[in-house]
Amino acid sequence: MLRAQIESFPVAGHFTIARGSRTEARVIRVEIERDGVIGSGECVPYARYGETPEATLQTILDQGPALAAGLDRTGLQATLPPGAARNGLDCAFWALEARLAGRDVAALAGLDWPRTMPTAFTISLDTPDAMAAAAARAAHMPLLKLKLGAAGDVERLAAIRAAVPQARLVIDANEGWQVDELPQLLRACAEVGVELVEQPLPAGEDEPLARIEHVVPICADESVHARAGLEALPGRYDAVNIKLDKTGGLTEALEVAVRARELGLSVMVGCMLSTSLSMLPATLLAGFARWIDLDGPLLLAGDRPGGLAYHDGLLDRSAATLWGL
Known part of the structure; x- marks a missing residue:
């Protein structure tokens, strides 16, 4: 049924x-x-x-x-x-x-499924001052993911780094940057110690990434959905963001993660804005990932009962009953 x-x-x-x-x-x-x-x-x-x-x-x-x-x-x-x-x-x-x-779902997948893992916390696109204030409030989180992709991003980066001088930072431009401004923006990211820049150019218009210096590693999101698009990434990208809603589920996501590793691509495990019922299957990919971005429930006013617990950026599935047990 x-x-x-x-x-x-x-x-x-x-x-x-x-x-x-x-x-x-x-x-x-x-x-x-x-x-x-x-x-x-x-x-x-x-x-x-x-x-x-x-x-x-x-x-x-x-x-x-x-x-x-x-x-x-x-x-x-x-x-x-x-x-x-x-x-x-x-x-x-x-x-x-x-x-x-x-059986535990991880046993079916043949995976080691950690009960806890650090996750990024998203700072929404806003003015430099507003993003800096939001970053300061979240400075205790292990990794901050900054939503950029609009005029004023250099100023946003400077304001945020001044507000959180010790925080680990990754960027998601959501296809919002232009080719002619890309070198300046990547340099600005490098200057403030950004670890990763996600999808700076629109999908389908990312060929220039093969011709510029990657002073910060660049991650594909919208440019790849499943296994079929992976082979085109090396040379343009250094990493891939695997999201189950793109791959069409955990089954293909696991295959994408394995193939990405074979191609020399680092892995980020990401999510859409959703509840713990979406996050739990994605946590099985943690063993492949250099960056974990599964903060969807933290961005909601309320999660589903039986969901994940979050403690200062640490995702804990120990008591979750929604999925997988």
Whole structure:
């Protein structure tokens, strides 16, 4: 039996990136039930990729007859393309398989699944002073992820570094920088000790990255979704941000992580704005990752019951009951 529905979670304060602001996270919760056992998953349709909650929900529900006829997680990979719909179903299948087998989901995946891990904390795009103040309030976090990609980014970087002189910093430009300004912006990042710059140029317009000096490592996000796009990254990028809503679930995400390592790419594990039900499957990728960015629930006014615990930037799944056990 398949069930799915759209759910909304208000954002705490505001969440702003180069493409706009959001006041709520709209997610789709998916449940697959077999023999009285339920496996759950969550996905986030993303407008940047042409997805809407309504169309994604319908795509998921359309798989009901196939599931009733025996569709499993392996068959799902050929049935739907990478994207949010497949992610919701794939993660529900993983949880269902684990519960039917009475095994920890990490054992099924053959992974060491740490119970705690540090995560980045996102600072939304704002004025230099406002971002500096937000960074100062979060200075106790192990890693700050700064949303940039608008005029005034050099000033933002300077103000933030002055406010948090010891903080580790990574940048997400969300495709918001221009080629002609890229060398100056990368130098500004290097001067303040930024560890990583994520997706500075628009996807499809990133060929110039192969011709400039990477004074700071550059990470692909929108430029790659799944395994099919990985081979084009070396030379342009130094790292890849793996998100389950892009890969279409944990199944392909694990394959992306393995192949990225073979290609010499560092890995960031990232997320969309969503609840612990989205974060928990992504934590299985922690062993591959140099940077973990799974702070989605921290940006919401409230998380799901049974979710992750966060303590000063440390993600703790010890008491989570939503997924995987």
